[in-house]
Amino acid sequence: MTFIKTPTKGMRDLLPSDMELREYVLNLLKDTYKSFGFTLVSTPSLEHIENLTGRNGGDNEKLIFKVLKRGEKLDINNISDPDDLVDSGLRYDLTVPLTRFYANNMNLLPKPFRALQIGNVWRAEKNQKGRFREFMQCDLDILGEKSNIAEIELISAVITFLKKLDFKGFTIRINDRRILEGIMNSINFPVEKREQILIELDKLDKIGIDGVKEELLNLELDSNSINKFLDAFNGNVTLESFSNTFNLDESIISNLKEIMDTSKELTNSNIVFDPTLVRGMGYYTGPIFEIGVEDVGFSIGGGGRYDKLVEKFINAPTPAVGFSVGFERLTLILSERGFKVPSNKEKIAYLISDDADKKEVFKKAMLDRESNKIVKIVNKSKNFKFQAEELEKEGYIIK
Amino acid sequence: MTFIKTPTKGMRDLLPSDMELREYVLNLLKDTYKSFGFTLVSTPSLEHIENLTGRNGGDNEKLIFKVLKRGEKLDINNISDPDDLVDSGLRYDLTVPLTRFYANNMNLLPKPFRALQIGNVWRAEKNQKGRFREFMQCDLDILGEKSNIAEIELISAVITFLKKLDFKGFTIRINDRRILEGIMNSINFPVEKREQILIELDKLDKIGIDGVKEELLNLELDSNSINKFLDAFNGNVTLESFSNTFNLDESIISNLKEIMDTSKELTNSNIVFDPTLVRGMGYYTGPIFEIGVEDVGFSIGGGGRYDKLVEKFINAPTPAVGFSVGFERLTLILSERGFKVPSNKEKIAYLISDDADKKEVFKKAMLDRESNKIVKIVNKSKNFKFQAEELEKEGYIIK
Numbered sequence: 113m114t115f116i117k118t119p120t121k122g123m124r125d126l127l128p129s130d131m132e133l134r135e136y137v138l139n140l141l142k143d144t145y146k147s148f149g150f151t152l153v154s155t156p157s158l159e160h161i162e163n164l165t166g167r168n169g170g171d172n173e174k175l176i177f178k179v180l181k182r183g184e185k186l187d188i189n190n191i192s193d194p195d196d197l198v199d200s201g202l203r204y205d206l207t208v209p210l211t212r213f214y215a216n217n218m219n220l221l222p223k224p225f226r227a228l229q230i231g232n233v234w235r236a237e238k239n240q241k242g243r244f245r246e247f248m249q250c251d252l253d254i255l256g257e258k259s260n261i262a263e264i265e266l267i268s269a270v271i272t273f274l275k276k277l278d279f280k281g282f283t284i285r286i287n288d289r290r291i292l293e294g295i296m297n298s299i300n301f302p303v304e305k306r307e308q309i310l311i312e313l314d315k316l317d318k319i320g321i322d323g324v325k326e327e328l329l330n331l332e333l334d335s336n337s338i339n340k341f342l343d344a345f346n347g348n349v350t351l352e353s354f355s356n357t358f359n360l361d362e363s364i365i366s367n368l369k370e371i372m373d374t375s376k377e378l379t380n381s382n383i384v385f386d387p388t389l390v391r392g393m394g395y396y397t398g399p400i401f402e403i404g405v406e407d408v409g410f411s412i413g414g415g416g417r418y419d420k421l422v423e424k425f426i427n428a429p430t431p432a433v434g435f436s437v438g439f440e441r442l443t444l445i446l447s448e449r450g451f452k453v454p455s456n457k458e459k460i461a462y463l464i465s466d467d468a469d470k471k472e473v474f475k476k477a478m479l480d481r482e483s484n485k486i487v488k489i490v491n492k493s494k495n496f497k498f499q500a501e502e503l504e505k506e507g508y509i510i511k
Numbered sequence: 512m513t514f515i516k517t518p519t520k521g522m523r524d525l526l527p528s529d530m531e532l533r534e535y536v537l538n539l540l541k542d543t544y545k546s547f548g549f550t551l552v553s554t555p556s557l558e559h560i561e562n563l564t565g566r567n568g569g570d571n572e573k574l575i576f577k578v579l580k581r582g583e584k585l586d587i588n589n590i591s592d593p594d595d596l597v598d599s600g601l602r603y604d605l606t607v608p609l610t611r612f613y614a615n616n617m618n619l620l621p622k623p624f625r626a627l628q629i630g631n632v633w634r635a636e637k638n639q640k641g642r643f644r645e646f647m648q649c650d651l652d653i654l655g656e657k658s659n660i661a662e663i664e665l666i667s668a669v670i671t672f673l674k675k676l677d678f679k680g681f682t683i684r685i686n687d688r689r690i691l692e693g694i695m696n697s698i699n700f701p702v703e704k705r706e707q708i709l710i711e712l713d714k715l716d717k718i719g720i721d722g723v724k725e726e727l728l729n730l731e732l733d734s735n736s737i738n739k740f741l742d743a744f745n746g747n748v749t750l751e752s753f754s755n756t757f758n759l760d761e762s763i764i765s766n767l768k769e770i771m772d773t774s775k776e777l778t779n780s781n782i783v784f785d786p787t788l789v790r791g792m793g794y795y796t797g798p799i800f801e802i803g804v805e806d807v808g809f810s811i812g813g814g815g816r817y818d819k820l821v822e823k824f825i826n827a828p829t830p831a832v833g834f835s836v837g838f839e840r841l842t843l844i845l846s847e848r849g850f851k852v853p854s855n856k857e858k859i860a861y862l863i864s865d866d867a868d869k870k871e872v873f874k875k876a877m878l879d880r881e882s883n884k885i886v887k888i889v890n891k892s893k894n895f896k897f898q899a900e901e902l903e904k905e906g907y908i909i910k
Binding site for chain 1: 515522524553601656658773873888
């Protein structure tokens with residue numbers, strides 16, 4: 113007994129019941145998204161460390177699991193910085209790898225390209241209930257589509273999927289990064305502070321308007337400008353009032369209206385313009401959105417347009433929109449709701465003792481399996497009664 | 512353009528056509544193995560470094576991707592050994608993690624437990640055609656079953672799966688680690704050299720009998736004993752002749768005979784006793800086997816009994832047998848054979864121009880998807896003819 117039987121810190125073992133639910137949800141998800149023309153792709157779990165630390169992952173970049181160089185490349189006698197020791201890291205999301213993938217393979221892919229990615233990502237976060245250091249993400253992305261067909265199709269696909277899991281009462285909050293930029297422009301906030309200003313605004317629902325104000329004062333912004341900025345998000349704001357007050361570009365407003373209007377009709381959801389919606393990642397360039405459902409206190413998915421990310425890999429302007437549902441959150445909610453995975457296959461357990469004619473039992477079992485049954489053959493134990501009870505709990509009929 | 516668009520060394524991007532084949536094979540595999548009562552489980556990609564370097568992984572332990580410690584635990588000023596820098600590593604197989612999983616969760620699992628694992632593993636191997644540093648493994652294991660029901664069910668399950676992919680002409684080579692041990696015993700090879708002797712014997716098909724002899728001489732073994740040992744594998748050996756020559760335990764022989772006999776009848780395969788079969792891993796304790804198929808020059812799966820591994824985690828003797836098909840090999844063979852994934856869904860592409868009534872098209876598309884069609888909506892491009900051709904190549908009907 114020299115080994116450690118618990119999983120590595122912040123990670124977890126998934127039991128058969130966990131996996132059954134996850135597989136059910138994933139199959140529904142794949143079927144639904146495929147019906148929207150999305151096709152699966154996959155990228156390596158490890159990415160070049162350069163790609164992971166290029167300031168596109170926001171705070172996630174602080175949480176990278178870094179992988180030690182190997183062989184002669186690892187020189188522990190000449191280290192000035194821990195980063196001298198590493199050449200790759202575990203991906204912290206699926207978006208950065210997807211843009212690398214697209215840049216690397218675009219000549220082999222349809223244009224526009226509808227990508228479905230299902231894969232694990234890793235973040236060395238502090239221990240927290242319901243948060244894991246390895247978790248699954250399911251991302252939908254449309255690359256190479258400049259029109260809002262991309263946003264509308266993504267929202268429709270995700271809501272169609274969620275409805276199949278009996279989620280109800282959808283609220284889609286929507287904003288456009290260019291609106292936030294337009295407001296900061298009209299207030300003359302210094303360009304170099306804008307990324308940080310948005311990070312502070314993003315904390316609104318956690319620390320309230322006074323909290324945000326304090327953080328903005330810490331950025332040494334003019335107090336009048338801060339008040340003007342925060343007033344913008346106070347009270348009953350509409351897309352129209354915003355547009356008038358801040359003299360925003362008409363095409364941005366009409367684009368957003370069309371997305372909202374069409375998505376509302378297609379998905380029968382509540383679509384709300386929310387100018388305080390920021391979303392953390394630095395790479396968003398246009399419409400951004402988040403989905404909430406009835407009786408759940410947090411958003412269960414979100415996404416947005418990131419038209420400039422592929423260009424970091426190749427000289428080919430590539431519009432792109434992505435949407436990710438929180439797969440771990442979804443399955444957690446379902447399991448807390450006592451969701452039962454539908455199952456209709458008959459399950460049979462053959463118990464055989466050491467001296468029985470095994471061959472005949474094996475043959476019967478093979479025939480049962482061919483006729484769509486689930487069959488286990490088990491060595492009959494001394495405590496037969498207990499054994500039978502346990503098998504019946506699993507849903508097996510004893511033969 | 513500051514980013515690197517190629518995958519990290521030795522790893523690969525999987526395109527939609529790759530993923531389509533992989534998904535098809537995985538779905539068949541899951542369905543088949545589930546019909547044998549196996550249930551999916553999953554373990555973290557990262558394992559405690561202690562568990563990975565405990566001499567159960569054979570040469571694979573040299574190939575571990577090690578993960579840098581984080582935060583205060585990483586002290587680059589006091590390193591005497593690169594291992595001071597790491598606390599975990601990417602798993603190099605699924606067997607070590609499974610035994611940890613079983614030790615950690617056995618009270619929540621049926622006994623015996625039939626586990627199906629599908630997951631990536633990582634090995635920093637030298638670049639070689641068809642070998643990747645991240646690849647998928649599909650492992651079947653039965654834990655807690657001491658009888659040969661385990662071996663027979665595993666062999667049956669794997670052959671049933673392979674038949675569904677139209678593989679033919681199966682040859683199952685089979686041996687028992689205790690037979691090899693018995694031979695080495697009768698020859699009086701020193702106990703401490705036996706692990707290494709088996710590693711050399713395992714090279715027989717690569718370096719021939721003279722090559723193995725040379726390696727064994729390097730181990731400073733008595734030359735007469737070496738000749739006696741190697742003679743054992745020369746010529747027409749049968750389980751019976753072996754048993755007589757080396758006075759092997761009758762229960763080991765009859766157990767192996769029953770496995771061979773029953774598997775032959777159940778799977779209609781060629782079952783061959785092969786005393787030179789070793790299989791690399793140090794943890795095997797009983798029957799071991801490998802599967803070959805017609806027209807393929809390497810084995811496409813293998814496994815064996817490892818009754819002592821779980822005990823490295825907990826004081827609970829736990830018999831165990833595992834079987835793994837080479838998923839990457841399988842999909843490579845299928846794609847070289849031009850295997851086409853069956854598909855019967857109608858695919859429709861709606862091309863719409865910027866000024867069209869989008870909403871109506873979106874609504875039609877939603878209805879099509881409800882009636883089991885695959886539908887993409889695409890912005891009509893200036894070069895419409897080329898766009899239509901490309902969509903038709905993908906199998907879409909243009910509307």
